[in-house]
Amino acid sequence: MKEKEFLMIPGPTPVPESILQAHAKHPIGHRSGEFSKIFMNATEKLQWLGQTKNDVFIYTASGTGAMEGAIANTINRGDKVLSLVIGVFGKRFADVAELYGAQVTRIEKEPGEAVSAEELRQALEQGPFKAVTITHSETSTGTANDIETLIPIIKKNNPDTLVLLDAITSLACMNVAIDQLEIDVCVSGSQKGFMLPPGLSFIYVSQKAYAAKENCTTPSYYFCWQQAKKALNDKTTPWTPNVSLIVALEKALEIMYSEGLENIIARHKKLRDRLRQGIRDLGLELLTADETASCAITAIWPPEGINVPDIRKSFKEDWNITVANGQRHLKDKLFRMGHLGFVCERDILTGLSALKAVLEKLGYQQNIQIKTTA
Amino acid sequence: MKEKEFLMIPGPTPVPESILQAHAKHPIGHRSGEFSKIFMNATEKLQWLGQTKNDVFIYTASGTGAMEGAIANTINRGDKVLSLVIGVFGKRFADVAELYGAQVTRIEKEPGEAVSAEELRQALEQGPFKAVTITHSETSTGTANDIETLIPIIKKNNPDTLVLLDAITSLACMNVAIDQLEIDVCVSGSQKGFMLPPGLSFIYVSQKAYAAKENCTTPSYYFCWQQAKKALNDKTTPWTPNVSLIVALEKALEIMYSEGLENIIARHKKLRDRLRQGIRDLGLELLTADETASCAITAIWPPEGINVPDIRKSFKEDWNITVANGQRHLKDKLFRMGHLGFVCERDILTGLSALKAVLEKLGYQQNIQIKTTA
Numbered sequence: 001m002k003e004k005e006f007l008m009i010p011g012p013t014p015v016p017e018s019i020l021q022a023h024a025k026h027p028i029g030h031r032s033g034e035f036s037k038i039f040m041n042a043t044e045k046l047q048w049l050g051q052t053k054n055d056v057f058i059y060t061a062s063g064t065g066a067m068e069g070a071i072a073n074t075i076n077r078g079d080k081v082l083s084l085v086i087g088v089f090g091k092r093f094a095d096v097a098e099l100y101g102a103q104v105t106r107i108e109k110e111p112g113e114a115v116s117a118e119e120l121r122q123a124l125e126q127g128p129f130k131a132v133t134i135t136h137s138e139t140s141t142g143t144a145n146d147i148e149t150l151i152p153i154i155k156k157n158n159p160d161t162l163v164l165l166d167a168i169t170s171l172a173c174m175n176v177a178i179d180q181l182e183i184d185v186c187v188s189g190s191q192k193g194f195m196l197p198p199g200l201s202f203i204y205v206s207q208k209a210y211a212a213k214e215n216c217t218t219p220s221y222y223f224c225w226q227q228a229k230k231a232l233n234d235k236t237t238p239w240t241p242n243v244s245l246i247v248a249l250e251k252a253l254e255i256m257y258s259e260g261l262e263n264i265i266a267r268h269k270k271l272r273d274r275l276r277q278g279i280r281d282l283g284l285e286l287l288t289a290d291e292t293a294s295c296a297i298t299a300i301w302p303p304e305g306i307n308v309p310d311i312r313k314s315f316k317e318d319w320n321i322t323v324a325n326g327q328r329h330l331k332d333k334l335f336r337m338g339h340l341g342f343v344c345e346r347d348i349l350t351g352l353s354a355l356k357a358v359l360e361k362l363g364y365q366q367n368i369q370i371k372t373t374a
Numbered sequence: 375m376k377e378k379e380f381l382m383i384p385g386p387t388p389v390p391e392s393i394l395q396a397h398a399k400h401p402i403g404h405r406s407g408e409f410s411k412i413f414m415n416a417t418e419k420l421q422w423l424g425q426t427k428n429d430v431f432i433y434t435a436s437g438t439g440a441m442e443g444a445i446a447n448t449i450n451r452g453d454k455v456l457s458l459v460i461g462v463f464g465k466r467f468a469d470v471a472e473l474y475g476a477q478v479t480r481i482e483k484e485p486g487e488a489v490s491a492e493e494l495r496q497a498l499e500q501g502p503f504k505a506v507t508i509t510h511s512e513t514s515t516g517t518a519n520d521i522e523t524l525i526p527i528i529k530k531n532n533p534d535t536l537v538l539l540d541a542i543t544s545l546a547c548m549n550v551a552i553d554q555l556e557i558d559v560c561v562s563g564s565q566k567g568f569m570l571p572p573g574l575s576f577i578y579v580s581q582k583a584y585a586a587k588e589n590c591t592t593p594s595y596y597f598c599w600q601q602a603k604k605a606l607n608d609k610t611t612p613w614t615p616n617v618s619l620i621v622a623l624e625k626a627l628e629i630m631y632s633e634g635l636e637n638i639i640a641r642h643k644k645l646r647d648r649l650r651q652g653i654r655d656l657g658l659e660l661l662t663a664d665e666t667a668s669c670a671i672t673a674i675w676p677p678e679g680i681n682v683p684d685i686r687k688s689f690k691e692d693w694n695i696t697v698a699n700g701q702r703h704l705k706d707k708l709f710r711m712g713h714l715g716f717v718c719e720r721d722i723l724t725g726l727s728a729l730k731a732v733l734e735k736l737g738y739q740q741n742i743q744i745k746t747t748a
Contacts, residue, residue, distance in 0.1 A: 006402075011614060024398030030421050198401065221442045239438040240437065243572060323407065
């Protein structure tokens with residue numbers, strides 16, 4: 001059944017019907033009072049979600065565009081940048097900085113591992129750095145850097161260093177306290193925890209980041225904060241935005257606001273733990289240790305003798321569920337299940353039950369019952 | 375009645391119900407075979423629309439992003455660029471080039487005027503130029519540059535000069551024969567003649583433009599053609615695209631393909647002529663002469679003693695029609711009516727009838743019948 005498709009990938013993620021309906025409406029004019037009201041309401045709720053008074057800009061672009069915006073508005077050619085690279089997206093942030101002429105020092109970790117406090121302390125000694133790029137939840141591995149530990153280490157001895165955080169799969173899933181941690185630039189994307197289709201990204205900008213922009217000579221137009229700020233003061237965007245998605249964003253943020261931030265974070269943690277336990281109960285191994293597991297996505301090793309393409313094929317053909325492959329050199333080595341955004345306990349039970357059936361079909365012998373309570 | 379709103383602005387434009395329905399569907403995974411098929415079908419139809427064998431990339435960004443992409447992939451700091459500036463968007467193209475360090479020579483015209491062959495010839499003598507930026511249909515004034523005359527003048531004596539064309543409000547409305555005119559980079563946007571919500575832009579890239587990219591050291595990541603080309607070879611996009619809009623784009627291009635390119639162009643021409651005649655019959659004056667009138671948008675002077683905010687207010691409140699204000703220094707001096715994309719003769723009749731009623735309400739004395747045949 002075609003319309004029974006269910007996405008368990010790290011984006012696009014499931015979208016609630018009420019958000020699909022908001023998104024389906026005929027677009028309105030983007031220079032109207034009606035749009036300004038929706039836009040400003042969404043902007044304020046985004047501040048609530050990021051626990052911040054900082055400005056937030058809505059880009060009509062996917063997350064990579066916002067990552068480029070984070071670099072292009074702050075980094076000058078020759079600036080020293082430290083990049084925490086724990087997977088594909090950490091590498092992307094470093095690559096963008098390098099493309100823009102930064103001298104990039106990388107802390108590179110094996111897949112599944114996060115950066116430790118000690119590693120960060122040592123690397124910071126090679127500074128001072130203009131900025132540190134950090135991936136919060138690394139989508140390619142389901143591993144999370146512990147930003148509550150790492151960011152204060154940066155801030156303590158390097159008050160002038162900017163913290164640029166990729167929170168693309170963490171915001172709206174995990175705790176991202178922008179003001180408390182003094183995160184200077186924080187980026188996220190619509191097709192993740194936000195329960196929206198892809199097409200928007202968000203960028204939070206601190207006063208210190210604005211000051212860096214003032215001294216930044218790197219050309220950037222579409223993603224320029226000065227243009228965005230000027231437009232925000234007029235309650236609009238500098239360029240024609242995706243009005244349909246912003247209307248849907250307002251609805252999504254309303255739903256999130258009703259659930260409450262603590263509940264959203266607790267729900268994602270619970271679903272992650274429930275999924276990880278169920279996978280272990282099936283006798284499978286996880287890429288990432290409990291202490292560094294993302295609440296948005298889980299990477300799973302297939303059992304010996306069963307290969308990833310067959311697992312993904314059976315998920316898709318027998319159960320209408322899409323799970324993600326590994327990325328780059330992990331392709332066909334492991335698979336990933338997304339559990340972010342519009343996901344409840346029933347979905348985890350369904351995912352685990354389907355995984356069990358998939359494995360049995362492919363000749364997996366271990367006979368384990370899926371537990372229906374955590 | 376809230377759902378009776380009708381947009382007569384130059385984007386967002388009216389969207390047919392069948393496209394809204396395609397757009398409303400739950401997003402699918404962007405790394406799926408199902409998406410690749412839709413994406414490649416849309417890509418081929420975009421080539422049909424641009425009358426070209428050149429590659430075309432679909433950006434998840436609005437038209438300004440594609441304009442930046444046109445510059446950032448071709449222009450090095452210090453390159454000489456000639457910009458044809460006949461309004462706000464021509465100025466924007468020149469500004470982006472200047473931001474990226476180009477030495478920009480501008481041909482600047484008064485609002486409503488296009489660039490003449492002679493002006494272009496004279497300006498080209500200040501060359502050689504790495505690139506010439508041209509706005510085809512200038513959205514801020516409803517004036518069109520005659521690209522069939524101008525581009526061959528550039529190509530004849532300057533075979534190495536790149537032609538970068540802003541076809542944002544002209545493609546899918548007017549004739550844009552990319553291969554025949556040897557247009558090197560052509561950009562357009564979804565919320566215009568394409569009958570789609572905003573959120574996508576399109577960029578066509580010639581072999582000569584690719585060669586310029588090879589020698590371009592300007593940093594650009596999200597809009598990078600090499601990343602886009604590599605992904606296109608794999609039948610996908612380099613970054614998570616707006617899958618909902620690409621599904622809708624496929625539907626829109628199908629509708630356009632059924633109508634036929636000659637019919638689309640003829641329809642827009644007819645609607646433009648009909649609207650202009652009707653406005654003149656009401657005794658009002660147009661900003662732009664017939665020879666240089668855009669087929670997408672028409673700028674109209676209000677009659678003496680009646681002001682633009684009152685006209686727009688009455689259109690909106692009495693007739694649920696949104697018409698556009700003038701931009702920048704033309705704000706409140708003239709108003710603009712869009713007639714691009716999903717627009718038929720009935721819409722023009724409606725627009726004219728409403729305009730007549732609006733003017734009468736505001737005390738306009740001239741009593742003219744709206745003609746129901748052209």
